[in-house]
Amino acid sequence: MYRYDEFDATIVRERVEQFRGQVTRRLAGELTEDQFRPLRLKNGLYLQLHAYMLRIAVPYGVLNSKQMRKLAHIARRYDRGFGHFTTRQNIQFNWPQLGDVPDILQHLAEVEMHAIQTSGNCIRNVTADQFAGVAADEIEDPRIWAEIVRQWSTFHPEFSYLPRKFKIAVTGAPDDRAAVRVHDIGLRIVQNEAGETGFEVWVGGGLGRTPIIGVAIRKFLPKEHLLSYLEAILRTYNLLGRRDNIYKARIKILVQATGGEKFGQMVEEEWEKIKDGPLHLPQAEIDRIHRYFAPPAYEALPDVDPAFETAKLENPDFARWARVNLVKHKVPGYAIVNASLKPEGGAPGDASADQMDLLADLADKFSLGEVRVTHHQNIVFPNVRKRDLFALWQRLKSARLATSNLGFISDIIACPGLDYCNLANARSIPVAQRLSRHFSDPRKLDEIGDLRLNISGCINACGHHHVGHIGILGVDKQGQEFYQVTVGGSSKDDASLGKIVGAAFSEDDIVPAIDTIINTYLANRTDRSERFLDYVRRAGVDPFKEALYGPAPARRTAAE
Amino acid sequence: MALLQHGALQPNNWRFVGDDAAIPAEGPVTVSLKRWQAESEVLRGRNAPIGVRLKNDEPALALGEDVHRLSLIEVEFPKFTDGRAFSQARILRDKLGYEGELRAVGTILRDQYLFMTRCGIDSVELPEGKAIDGYLAALKEFSAWYQPASDGRPTVMELRHPANANARRGAAPIVTASVAAHSA
Numbered sequence: 206m207y208r209y210d211e212f213d214a215t216i217v218r219e220r221v222e223q224f225r226g227q228v229t230r231r232l233a234g235e236l237t238e239d240q241f242r243p244l245r246l247k248n249g250l251y252l253q254l255h256a257y258m259l260r261i262a263v264p265y266g267v268l269n270s271k272q273m274r275k276l277a278h279i280a281r282r283y284d285r286g287f288g289h290f291t292t293r294q295n296i297q298f299n300w301p302q303l304g305d306v307p308d309i310l311q312h313l314a315e316v317e318m319h320a321i322q323t324s325g326n327c328i329r330n331v332t333a334d335q336f337a338g339v340a341a342d343e344i345e346d347p348r349i350w351a352e353i354v355r356q357w358s359t360f361h362p363e364f365s366y367l368p369r370k371f372k373i374a375v376t377g378a379p380d381d382r383a384a385v386r387v388h389d390i391g392l393r394i395v396q397n398e399a400g401e402t403g404f405e406v407w408v409g410g411g412l413g414r415t416p417i418i419g420v421a422i423r424k425f426l427p428k429e430h431l432l433s434y435l436e437a438i439l440r441t442y443n444l445l446g447r448r449d450n451i452y453k454a455r456i457k458i459l460v461q462a463t464g465g466e467k468f469g470q471m472v473e474e475e476w477e478k479i480k481d482g483p484l485h486l487p488q489a490e491i492d493r494i495h496r497y498f499a500p501p502a503y504e505a506l507p508d509v510d511p512a513f514e515t516a517k518l519e520n521p522d523f524a525r526w527a528r529v530n531l532v533k534h535k536v537p538g539y540a541i542v543n544a545s546l547k548p549e550g551g552a553p554g555d556a557s558a559d560q561m562d563l564l565a566d567l568a569d570k571f572s573l574g575e576v577r578v579t580h581h582q583n584i585v586f587p588n589v590r591k592r593d594l595f596a597l598w599q600r601l602k603s604a605r606l607a608t609s610n611l612g613f614i615s616d617i618i619a620c621p622g623l624d625y626c627n628l629a630n631a632r633s634i635p636v637a638q639r640l641s642r643h644f645s646d647p648r649k650l651d652e653i654g655d656l657r658l659n660i661s662g663c664i665n666a667c668g669h670h671h672v673g674h675i676g677i678l679g680v681d682k683q684g685q686e687f688y689q690v691t692v693g694g695s696s697k698d699d700a701s702l703g704k705i706v707g708a709a710f711s712e713d714d715i716v717p718a719i720d721t722i723i724n725t726y727l728a729n730r731t732d733r734s735e736r737f738l739d740y741v742r743r744a745g746v747d748p749f750k751e752a753l754y755g756p757a758p759a760r761r762t763a764a765e
Numbered sequence: 766m767a768l769l770q771h772g773a774l775q776p777n778n779w780r781f782v783g784d785d786a787a788i789p790a791e792g793p794v795t796v797s798l799k800r801w802q803a804e805s806e807v808l809r810g811r812n813a814p815i816g817v818r819l820k821n822d823e824p825a826l827a828l829g830e831d832v833h834r835l836s837l838i839e840v841e842f843p844k845f846t847d848g849r850a851f852s853q854a855r856i857l858r859d860k861l862g863y864e865g866e867l868r869a870v871g872t873i874l875r876d877q878y879l880f881m882t883r884c885g886i887d888s889v890e891l892p893e894g895k896a897i898d899g900y901l902a903a904l905k906e907f908s909a910w911y912q913p914a915s916d917g918r919p920t921v922m923e924l925r926h927p928a929n930a931n932a933r934r935g936a937a938p939i940v941t942a943s944v945a946a947h948s949a
Contacts, residue, residue, distance in 0.1 A: 212909045225908045227876065243846055244876055316867055326846070327911040358919070362883035363914065366848025443852045444824075477861065483913035483920070487929035490922050527924045 206267050206575060207352045207497045209317045213628040216359065217314045220321060224248050225307035233305065247365070249295075249323030250306060254627045255399040259301045261313060264587075265333035265351040265375070266578040268292030270565040273576060275316045277561035280297060283309055288561065290554040292618055292669055293372070294332050294578040295323055300627055308736045321359055326367045328439070332374045334382040335579040338498055339541055339587045341533040345394045345402050347377035349494050350431060357432050364439045368446035369454035371439070374410075384580065384696035386410045386419050387672060390438060397425045404431060408438060408468065409460030412666035416702045417457045422469030428491070430476070435485040437476035441468070443674065446760070459559035501573050501588060506538025510591035510705065523598050525647060527608040531594070540594060542572070542586040544601050545608040549645040552634045553619040554582030563604050571597045581618055609635065611651040614658050614723070615641040618669055622662030622679060623686070629662035631679025631686035631712075636660055639716050644723075653723055655736045659694075672696035674738045675722060676703040679717065688715040692722065692749060701742075706749045718753055725752040766936060768868070768880075769894065770888035774897050777890065779837060781818055795839055798823050801831070818870070821849040825856040832863040840886070842871035851884045857913035858885035875899040879906060885915030 209217070247250075249260035261276070267274075280288045283305050284298040291297055301309060303508060323330055333351040334340065354373055358364070364371075369540065376383040377394040385391025390409035404426040410419025424432050438456075445463075447453045460468045480561035517524035527718055532541040536635040547553050556564070564584055568576045571593045579585055582608075601607035610616045617640060620626065622633030637660055646648060659673030663680075670676030676691035688710050691703030710718045723737075725748050730740045746748055768777045779793045784800050788808065795816035801808065808815050816837030819825060832838065838857060840850035850869065857863040869881050869889040878900045881889060891897070911919050922927075 210925070212924065215909045216911070216921075219907050219909075226906075240845075240874060326848075327778070359911050359914050360880075360907065362853040362880035364848075365880055366846055366851065366877070440852050440855075444849055448849075477821050487922065489926040489929055493925065495897065596880055 206269060206350075207264075207494065213356075214314075214317070217317070217319050217321070219247075220319060221310045221361075223312050224310060228303060228307055234746055243325055243366075246325035247322055247327055248306075248310075248325075249320035249743070250303075252323060252627075253299065253625050254623075255625070257303055257306070258297055258299050258625065259306060259309065259320060260291070260295050260297045260325045261318060261320045262330040263295050263318075263578050265331055265337070265348055266291060266335050266580070267348065268576050268578065269316075270568040270574045270576070271660050272316045272318055273561050273565035275312060275318070275570065277558040277565065279312060280558040280561065281310055281401050284605050284750060288556055288558075289552075289621065290556065290578050290582050290584070292580050292582060292620075293323075293330055294335070294580055295330055296578070297621075299621070319760065324370070326369050326371075327365045328367075328371045329655075331358070332372070332383055332388075332580060334376045334378055335577045335585050336382060336532060336541055336587065337377060337577075339534050339536075339539075339567045340378050340380075340382075341535045342380055342598045343378045343535065344396060345377045346496050346498050346565075347383070347392075347394060348377040349491070350392065350394070350404075350428070351375045352494050353431065354435065354495075357435065357484075361439075364443055367439075367443055369451065369456075371442075373435075375514055379473070379698065381696075381698045381700075382580075384406050384669075384672065384700075386698075386700040387412055387669075387696055388417070388419065388669055389513065390435065392431075395425065401427070403427050404434075406434065406438075406635065408472075409457040409465065410700075411455050411457045412669055412671050413455065414664050414666070415455075415457065416666065416671040417461065418700050418702065419457070420460060420465035420469075422472060423466060429486045429488070430480050432486060433480040433482065434472070434476050436479060436484055437472045438473055441471050449710070458646050463638070500536075503536045503588075504590070506536075506590065506592075508537035508591075510538060513591040513594050516595040522596075522609075523595060526598055527594060528606055529609040529613070530607075530611045531764065534588070540589050540591055540599060542589045542594070543586040543611045544586065544606045545610055546583050546606070547603045547616050547637075547641060548608045549641050550638050551605070551641065553617050553637050556584075557637065560606060563600065564606070566594075567597060567600055581616060583616070609647060610650060612655055612657070614644045614653055614656040614675075615650065617641060617658050617660060618673070620662050620667035621658040622660075622668075626662060626667075628665055629664050629679060630664075630681040631688065633660045633662040633668055633677075633679060635681075636688065636715055638679060640719060642721065643716050652727065653737070654733060655738070656738065657695075658719070669696065670694070671702045672700065673703060674736075675719065680709050682709065686712050690715075690718060690719075690722070692746060693738065695738055704746050706746055721752050722749050725749055766890045767893045768888050769891050769895075769897055769900055770866075779814075779816065781839070793836065795837055799825060802827075805831065805834075812923075816866075819850075819853055821847060821853065825853040826860065828857070828861060828863075830854060832857060832861045832865070835863075835865055837866045837868060838863060839868045839870050839890075842869055842873055842877075844912075845874050845877060847871040851880065854881070854884040854886050855915050875903045878903045883910070883914040883916045883918070899926065919945065 249439035280583040333347040374388040375381040375392045387410040393405040406423040407419040530543040536629040617637045619633040619637040623629040658675045660677040661668035672694040678689045694703030768775045793814040795818045814836035818839040
């Protein structure tokens with residue numbers, strides 16, 4: 206993974222001191238809360254319902270064991286023994302004291318971490334495919350480019366007071382695991398006819414109040430021009446993005462208002478003027494960063510490991526976990542392991558300090574010292590020998606980290622919701638907990654198959670409900686928590702936005718409603734190979750409407 | 766209002782003259798872009814320095830070659846969270862090659878001052894008597910820079926790869942004398 210050189214270390218150290226000064230000025234009353242707010246947000250510090258919340262950057266989701274241990278330490282010393290992994294591959298702590306935050310940053314700097322630009326109207330932490338560098342289907346490792354973008358976007362003097370937040374994601378594989386089409390900028394590494402790799406550039410996607418799938422404004426961008434192209438997009442947005450209405454300020458609104466083609470032309474025009482300037486990426490720098498992500502020294506192993514095969518035969522629970530939670534590794538004899546942070550009845554994405562310490566120990570013992578945070582709020586061990594899988598599983602199981610539900614209905618994405626967040630209309634975590642209890646039978650999960658269920662506690666969509674195969678959105682109805690349901694969303698290469706099935710459900714009715722939706726699917730799919738998403742795309746919303754709300758003769762008569 | 770320039774609070778002898786007001790016979794003035802475009806002949810005929818105050822939704826490129834006839838361009842920060850003028854400043858410096866004084870007016874926190882200087886702004890308007898220690902300290906909060914901007918400071922990437930940097934800087938946008946002096 207990337208390691209700081211003297212320059213990176215200097216910048217992060219100087220940031221700690223700068224923020225310490227800002228906190229001191231706030232506590233002394235030299236800064237008003239209005240003035241302090243954008244400053245603290247640029248450092249990931251929110252004022253939530255009960256306390257401050259600190260969001261720490263995990264650039265493109267990569268953590269080494271030392272960093273994970275440091276997070277455990279922070280959870281114990283400054284929080285209540287927990288951390289919450291987020292859909293941007295970051296981690297949040299919900300109970301730090303304002304005065305302690307500079308010290309927390311100091312701790313983080315010691316392990317080459319920070320909270321820079323994890324919030325605020327600036328370029329946020331760059332995300333990438335959680336299987337980068339190890340996935341069998343990868344064209345090229347996106348981490349190199351994510352790191353280059355991280356450095357360029359850090360304290361960018363021109364783009365630190367944008368109209369609104371700005372999120373960039375990079376994927377290097379045809380199977381889009383980074384949801385690039387629903388980002389402000391999504392970068393897909395692609396190959397052109399000459400066999401060269403470059404970027405397909407997507408702009409103006411996003412969720413929130415106005416969910417929009419982005420548009421590809423460039424089919425192939427040579428890699429050396431990445432930063433000048435990003436700068437051209439950002440400059441166009443900074444000058445022309447709306448600032449009169451916070452809900453219309455994202456780049457997606459500008460792209461929609463301008464038209465994708467026209468917006469692309471404006472970017473190209475700007476880019477032509479700057480592409481050969483100092484933003485042109487020197488090959489030496491690409492090579493330098495590339496070296497940090499060189500593959501580790503893998504052992505030459507047979508792809509079939511007898512011990513692993515035997516363990517599966519002897520232990521059905523393990524066999525099931527291996528079938529569900531492992532992903533194919535590019536090197537024979539190795540596997541990519543997903544440790545679920547979605548145990549039955551748990552809060553999605555939460556990990557205790559003890560669990561974090563264990564994850565760090567297991568990373569050292571089984572995965573070359575590294576883990577990844579996924580935007581589905583799980584943890585990945587990227588490099589595990591197949592012969593170690595059984596031992597790893599046993600250790601994970603002892604800490605409730607071995608739920609076999611990756612990609613199933615109980616692998617729920619959920620925002621913190623009204624339990625913590627002052628924007629939320631409704632609680633998300635209790636709904637996720639009840640659903641995960643309701644759908645805990647492994648046979649039921651297998652029967653339902655591939656299903657993504659995402660929950661947001663409000664229209665800001667931190668839980669990505671629009672792109673869940675089933676989406677649940679918390680709404681407020683006369684002071685009561687209600688839940689609106691959508692079906693048919695996807696964040697992958699076939700990205701789409703879910704459609705609303707009908708009137709929202711009360712807290713008591715939401716789990717039965719989801720159950721009805723699942724039963725409708727199971728009863729009507731052609732066979733098991735028709736996934737839930739395929740079924741919705743074929744049959745539309747009507748079968749669900751009917752099952753949930755009964756036949757609607759009035760509606761039909763009117764239509765006829 | 767006073768001016769923070771060259772590391773000290775200075776008196777400001779410039780005046781912004783609204784579109785409906787008469788242009789005074791003497792003294793340096795700034796006018797709106799609209800007025801400059803309509804009356805540039807007359808304004809240039811005065812025997813005093815002339816400048817333009819750009820609104821932050823006006824395209825800086827509209828000034829074109831005129832930038833070389835101006836002694837001051839002001840860019841606006843109506844709220845400190847409104848960052849359009851950072852881009853305007855960079856366009857004036859890097860694209861139009863403006864070498865005169867570039868001033869920020871409006872709401873300016875010390876926490877933005879460093880970014881302003883990086884974008885080529887070399888003076889900022891502050892209330893009379895404002896304590897400037899914090900602003901000067903803010904300029905020293907960082908000592909390394911990831912991005913090329915309009916201040917000519919070498920970037921981290923250039924320091925990592927000096928041979929490449931020299932070649933690229935040759936093709937780079939102009940680094941103006943005043944900005945280079947400011948960052949020195």
